[in-house]
Amino acid sequence: MKKDKTKVLIIDDDPKVSWILGEGLAEFEFVSARDGIEGIQMVSTEKPDLILLDIKMPGMTGLEVLEKLNRVQNRPEVIMLSGQGETKNIVESMRLGAAEFINKPFDVKEVEIHLNNILEKGRLRQELKTLKSELKSRNQYEQFIGDSTKMMQVKSIIEQVAPSELTVLIRGESGTGKEIVARMLHGLSTRSEEPFTKVNCAAIPRDLLEAELFGYEKGAFTGAHKQKPGRFEVANKGSIFLDEIGDMPLELQSKLLQVLEQQEFVRVGGIHNVHVDVRIICATNKNLEEAIRRQQFRDDLFYRLNEISIFLPPLRQRQEDIPLLVSHFIQRYCSLYQKETQALSQETMSRLLQFTWPGNVRQLENLIKQIVVRGDETIVFDMLSNGYAEPESPYNIANEAFVETHSPVAIAAASDNAFSLKHRVGTAIANEEKKLIAEVLTKTNWNRRKAADLLEISYRSLLYKIKDYNLNSSK
Ligand SMILES: Nc1ncnc2c1ncn2[C@@H]1O[C@H](COP(=O)(O)OP(=O)(O)OP(=O)(O)O)[C@@H](O)[C@H]1O
Numbered sequence: 001m002k003k004d005k006t007k008v009l010i011i012d013d014d015p016k017v018s019w020i021l022g023e024g025l026a027e028f029e030f031v032s033a034r035d036g037i038e039g040i041q042m043v044s045t046e047k048p049d050l051i052l053l054d055i056k057m058p059g060m061t062g063l064e065v066l067e068k069l070n071r072v073q074n075r076p077e078v079i080m081l082s083g084q085g086e087t088k089n090i091v092e093s094m095r096l097g098a099a100e101f102i103n104k105p106f107d108v109k110e111v112e113i114h115l116n117n118i119l120e121k122g123r124l125r126q127e128l129k130t131l132k133s134e135l136k137s138r139n140q141y142e143q144f145i146g147d148s149t150k151m152m153q154v155k156s157i158i159e160q161v162a163p164s165e166l167t168v169l170i171r172g173e174s175g176t177g178k179e180i181v182a183r184m185l186h187g188l189s190t191r192s193e194e195p196f197t198k199v200n201c202a203a204i205p206r207d208l209l210e211a212e213l214f215g216y217e218k219g220a221f222t223g224a225h226k227q228k229p230g231r232f233e234v235a236n237k238g239s240i241f242l243d244e245i246g247d248m249p250l251e252l253q254s255k256l257l258q259v260l261e262q263q264e265f266v267r268v269g270g271i272h273n274v275h276v277d278v279r280i281i282c283a284t285n286k287n288l289e290e291a292i293r294r295q296q297f298r299d300d301l302f303y304r305l306n307e308i309s310i311f312l313p314p315l316r317q318r319q320e321d322i323p324l325l326v327s328h329f330i331q332r333y334c335s336l337y338q339k340e341t342q343a344l345s346q347e348t349m350s351r352l353l354q355f356t357w358p359g360n361v362r363q364l365e366n367l368i369k370q371i372v373v374r375g376d377e378t379i380v381f382d383m384l385s386n387g388y389a390e391p392e393s394p395y396n397i398a399n400e401a402f403v404e405t406h407s408p409v410a411i412a413a414a415s416d417n418a419f420s421l422k423h424r425v426g427t428a429i430a431n432e433e434k435k436l437i438a439e440v441l442t443k444t445n446w447n448r449r450k451a452a453d454l455l456e457i458s459y460r461s462l463l464y465k466i467k468d469y470n471l472n473s474s475k
């Protein structure tokens with residue numbers, strides 16, 4: 001129900017105060033308490049918007065009441081009422097967080113101005129808080145592109161789960177955006193001002209992972225010259241993102257389970273429990289159920305981590321997101337490399353829509369980056385040539401790897417090592433390819449369409465190769 005009047009609680013042993021204010025300021029609703037104890041109780045029963053608190057009262061003093069009120073979460077602002085010459089108390093109540101002081105005897109108009117000022121400040125503060133949090137969530141979402149039904153569902157789960165303390169397991173193929181989701185879960189949670197700590201369990205050698213996660217005591221092992229806190233301690237009050245959790249060694253899995261259950265662990269070489277308040281977010285592209293069957297992953301840990309699962313669908317199952325992602329990455333890289341933004345041609349876009357993206361969004365991002373850097377979208381036709389598009393392709397990480405293994409020009413340029421097999425073969429293929437293309441172009445009198453037909457490659461692909469091999473009709 002909407003309250004129409006601002007409620008002010010007066011805590012003062014002098015009944016005249018509430019009578020005078022009640023008579024003079026009809027736009028406020030006044031409730032009053034005669035001493036500190038009654039006043040503190042009325043804060044929870046009456047839920048006032050503001051408090052007027054007398055400093056000098058029999059029993060508990062105003063300062064003592066203020067100290068107790070500071071333990072109430074989101075307590076209303078407090079204005080102190082003080083007699084003349086109580087400078088010392090004024091300084092102390094400032095320290096305790098009082099918003100204003102009014103000297104007794106007061107003028108009713110003066111009280112009205114003070115009350116309104118504080119209310120206005122509170123409203124502005126609240127507005128700022130709302131705007132800040134809206135801006136923050138908008139920023140988070142601006143980075144997370146996709147309006148397909150599948151991605152809208154993912155976004156809605158993120159929104160519901162982020163503010164909770166639940167442990168979340170993010171699953172999905174490589175490059176589907178698991179890390180972005182982990183950062184969003186933190187950014188949209190109540191812990192967002194605290195640290196977000198990422199640990200890639202697959203990247204840290206097994207025997208170092210325990211010390212890295214849980215820290216160690218001085219002398220715990222050779223080289224442990226002093227005590228060092230682990231990532232869990234660094235992440236205290238914030239969130240820890242355990243990436244590639246499927247690669248965590250079995251021995252450490254039980255220690256992690258203990259942290260999940262008791263928020264406690266012992267540093268390597270230590271004896272005392274260290275308590276932490278950390279929210280755990282995990283990600284994996286492994287089939288954990290399969291790992292459980294093979295006894296490589298503890299089932300009790302799995303159930304505990306999997307309080308909520310967020311599954312990120314592969315890009316090939318949400319092709320409608322591709323145009324948005326493309327324009328997002330074009331904007332990003334054009335601004336990064338200070339190039340003019342240009343939309344892709346329809347032909348290129350339809351090729352991108354047909355592709356199966358085994359490396360998911362990361363692969364698309366890398367491709368767009370290269371198009372922007374080279375200023376040539378025809379590379380799409382070469383890069384996404386048939387065969388590579390199979391989902392079971394061994395390539396699943398970075399697009400650069402693809403360029404290296406599929407483009408002879410890139411291979412030839414990739415290494416200076418004269419004994420590198422890749423380099424040798426790449427150079428040989430590149431030379432042969434260049435020779436053949438030049439021959440066919442001469443034969444067709446530089447009719448590029450005819451040449452492309454003869455070579456059995458696409459027209460765009462030929463244009464790209466002509467540019468890459470620096471061929472021209474005068475040579
Ligand atoms: N929905 C999306 N919107 C914008 N960028 C995205 C999206 N999904 C992924 N990306 C981008 O793709 C790249 C890969 O994403 P991310 O690192 O989160 O994938 P991942 O699932 O953690 O992959 P891996 O399993 O290989 O670690 C990042 O640069 C990320 O910014």
Ligand SMILES: [Mg+2]
Nearest residue numbers: 178179243283
């Ligand atoms: Mg990742």
